Amino acid sequence: MIRLELRKVLATPAIWTVVLGSLLLNALIIFIPTDPTWPGDPPETENVFERFDAQFIADMYIAQNNLSESAAENVRTLYGRVQPVVDESAKHADALSPYLGFLTGWVHRQVFGLIMPIAVGEASLLALTMSLMCMGHEVAHDTEKVLIPTVTGRALWRVKALASATSGLALGCLVMGTTVGFVLVHWDFSQAWDSFVSSSFNHGVGGKLFITWDRLTVATYLLEYLAVGLGVVGCFILLGIVMATFVRNPWAAIVTTVVTIILLGVGPRLLPQASVARAIGESSPLGLLLSSPQWLTDGDVNAIWPHFETWGVLGSVLILVVLTLVAGCRYAKAEL
Amino acid sequence: MLSLHNVTKNYGTFEALRNVTLDFTPGVYALLAPNGAGKTTLIKMLATLIFPTRGEILWNGDDIVALGAAYRDILGYLPQDFGYYKNHSPRQFLLYLAAIKAVGRETAKRRVGELLETVGLADVADKKMRAFSGGMVQRVGIAQALLNEPQLLILDEPTAGLDPKERVRFRNLISTLSKDRIVILSTHIVSDIETVANHVIMVQDRHIIANAAPAQIVSLLEGRVWETDDMAVAGKSGLVLTERQENGATITRFVSDSTAPQMVSAPGRRVWPVAPNLEDVFLHTYRDEA
Numbered sequence: 057m058i059r060l061e062l063r064k065v066l067a068t069p070a071i072w073t074v075v076l077g078s079l080l081l082n083a084l085i086i087f088i089p090t091d092p093t094w095p096g097d098p099p100e101t102e103n104v105f106e107r108f109d110a111q112f113i114a115d116m117y118i119a120q121n122n123l124s125e126s127a128a129e130n131v132r133t134l135y136g137r138v139q140p141v142v143d144e145s146a147k148h149a150d151a152l153s154p155y156l157g158f159l160t161g162w163v164h165r166q167v168f169g170l171i172m173p174i175a176v177g178e179a180s181l182l183a184l185t186m187s188l189m190c191m192g193h194e195v196a197h198d199t200e201k202v203l204i205p206t207v208t209g210r211a212l213w214r215v216k217a218l219a220s221a222t223s224g225l226a227l228g229c230l231v232m233g234t235t236v237g238f239v240l241v242h243w244d245f246s247q248a249w250d251s252f253v254s255s256s257f258n259h260g261v262g263g264k265l266f267i268t269w270d271r272l273t274v275a276t277y278l279l280e281y282l283a284v285g286l287g288v289v290g291c292f293i294l295l296g297i298v299m300a301t302f303v304r305n306p307w308a309a310i311v312t313t314v315v316t317i318i319l320l321g322v323g324p325r326l327l328p329q330a331s332v333a334r335a336i337g338e339s340s341p342l343g344l345l346l347s348s349p350q351w352l353t354d355g356d357v358n359a360i361w362p363h364f365e366t367w368g369v370l371g372s373v374l375i376l377v378v379l380t381l382v383a384g385c386r387y388a389k390a391e392l
Numbered sequence: 393m394l395s396l397h398n399v400t401k402n403y404g405t406f407e408a409l410r411n412v413t414l415d416f417t418p419g420v421y422a423l424l425a426p427n428g429a430g431k432t433t434l435i436k437m438l439a440t441l442i443f444p445t446r447g448e449i450l451w452n453g454d455d456i457v458a459l460g461a462a463y464r465d466i467l468g469y470l471p472q473d474f475g476y477y478k479n480h481s482p483r484q485f486l487l488y489l490a491a492i493k494a495v496g497r498e499t500a501k502r503r504v505g506e507l508l509e510t511v512g513l514a515d516v517a518d519k520k521m522r523a524f525s526g527g528m529v530q531r532v533g534i535a536q537a538l539l540n541e542p543q544l545l546i547l548d549e550p551t552a553g554l555d556p557k558e559r560v561r562f563r564n565l566i567s568t569l570s571k572d573r574i575v576i577l578s579t580h581i582v583s584d585i586e587t588v589a590n591h592v593i594m595v596q597d598r599h600i601i602a603n604a605a606p607a608q609i610v611s612l613l614e615g616r617v618w619e620t621d622d623m624a625v626a627g628k629s630g631l632v633l634t635e636r637q638e639n640g641a642t643i644t645r646f647v648s649d650s651t652a653p654q655m656v657s658a659p660g661r662r663v664w665p666v667a668p669n670l671e672d673v674f675l676h677t678y679r680d681e682a
């Protein structure tokens with residue numbers, strides 16, 4: 057059954073055009089820019105975490121963003137929790153990890169600040185498209201009236217939801233996996249896997265020290281990053297299922313979904329920085345996508361709790377699972 | 393076998409059917425009613441696409457919605473307007489539907505072949521449906537309804553779009569099918585009913601107003617249908633049904649309860665009684681509807 061539903065969506069040439077287009081774009085971004093060269097000898101590595109005061113970052117955020125007192129308190133509390141992480145890294149001298157040597161800053165920014173965020177975005181868009189297409193297929197073809205009064209009946213909705221999840225995750229893995237493949241072809245990571253990502257060669261994404269909540273090696277960082285990416289892809293799959301069920305006309309469903317995503321992305325930006333409301337608001341699927349360069353780290357000024365991406369994914373998934381169940385119950389009783 | 397008890401259906405505040413009570417045993421039932429009377433509404437409830445606002449629909453004593461898959465398994469349904477996958481061939485489409493209907497692979501292949509033969513589409517079985525005419529699509533729809541050899545076959549305007557030859561073929565098909573199953577079809581085409589239906593169900597003003605054999609329904613107008621070659625007579629004495637040209641004269645058919653001899657005896661006027669048919673009953677029953 058699920059195979060038949062998968063065949064309907066995967067047989068659409070448009071999907072494969074988007075897949076190929078995405079991979080082509082990623083390949084261009086990876087292979088075209090030339091790596092910078094270092095004039096003279098590379099600098100010495102130093103244990104940058106030693107005697108580092110995490111409140112320094114807090115004060116920087118507070119000053120730069122003119123935070124209110126409660127927001128400033130949120131930020132100070134967070135960096136109070138960052139301090140032991142910094143001390144632990146200092147003790148183990150993680151910052152002395154070679155990673156990719158003097159190329160580290162550039163490659164890390166390219167891979168985790170640009171290429172992978174794009175790949176996760178493409179995977180999410182594909183997954184969303186797959187579930188909108190899969191769930192809306194019979195309304196679009198006006199075939200519900202033929203398919204539902206059969207022994208399968210409204211259980212077809214479940215089959216389609218499973219097909220959406222399967223195809224969305226599969227295409228997500230395909231795009232993200234292939235992109236990682238390109239990255240590994242272009243840069244030699246073979247010596248880097250066991251290095252810590254908090255290398256002092258790595259000046260992070262925002263120009264500040266790159267601090268992860270757990271002491272992550274390049275390999276574990278990549279794996280956890282991909283796991284969070286799949287979580288976000290999962291959110292978009294569920295969002296597609298929910299939208300296509302509540303808004304029955306497929307075109308209206310697409311428009312509503314786009315509007316919803318934009319509102320979820322823009323809305324929280326109107327909230328005060330570093331507030332709890334803002335942090336929750338930026339945990340929407342789009343908010344998570346936009347923050348992907350900071351996943352697994354202390355985040356930007358608006359990330360006010362540790363592992364913001366994990367809680368964001370869990371929260372979004374939880375809400376969307378509930379909405380999906382409501383949608384399923386609603387479809388079971390819907391007049392068609 | 394299939395029965396409706398006091399079924400009422402509202403769309404929001406609009407009441408489409410009220411207190412419909414009907415019993416169906418094997419045979420062919422024709423729903424005859426004008427556009428918008430509620431035929432599709434009734435049929436969609438039987439197909440569990442929509443649900444009664446009040447009342448219940450029972451199959452062998454059990455509620456059809458509660459029976460769920462077990463009920464839908466014995467159901468064959470042709471919707472009034474339905475979509476299909478344009479880049480599928482009839483064979484692919486029917487095989488897909490057979491899978492949805494949980495018909496085994498081998499059985500499905502055989503059934504699909506037979507049904508394509510039955511509805512006269514064997515020679516285009518592997519052509520894409522994109523280029524099909526309305527009548528051809530309709531025949532795919534009829535074949536689809538029969539895939540699971542349903543005990544309860546419900547067809548919403550099955551002959552819409554069929555040419556006379558295909559319509560005859562369809563009637564013969566229904567006659568052979570109706571031996572031990574319930575066939576319910578809606579139609580506006582009176583000749584379909586006269587040839588295949590054992591029962592005619594008429595709906596008016598949200599109610600079932602008739603449920604009887606065609607002959608019995610026709611007998612309602614026994615002795616009240618006339619024809620004349622003088623239009624003035626028809627207009628004055630009753631409801632004009634139809635007009636036709638015959639040997640250069642216009643023959644008007646009308647219903648009148650007033651005493652016939654009076655009209656016949658008028659000088660120079662010719663009026664003669666005729667046997668009523670279903671069309672007369674239809675036109676007479678729904679005379680006030682727009």
Ligand SMILES: Nc1ncnc2c1ncn2[C@@H]1O[C@H](COP(=O)(O)OP(=O)(O)OP(=O)(O)O)[C@@H](O)[C@H]1O
Binds near residue numbers: 428431433
């Ligand atoms: N989904 C709906 N929402 C509101 N009103 C509806 C809906 N479906 C049908 N109706 C109304 O219910 C009445 C019965 O419609 P229905 O389609 O059952 O008629 P029908 O007898 O099948 O007509 P036709 O011969 O044109 O197919 C009509 O007045 C129609 O406008």
Ligand SMILES: [Mg+2]
Binds near residue numbers: 431472548
């Ligand atoms: Mg209808």
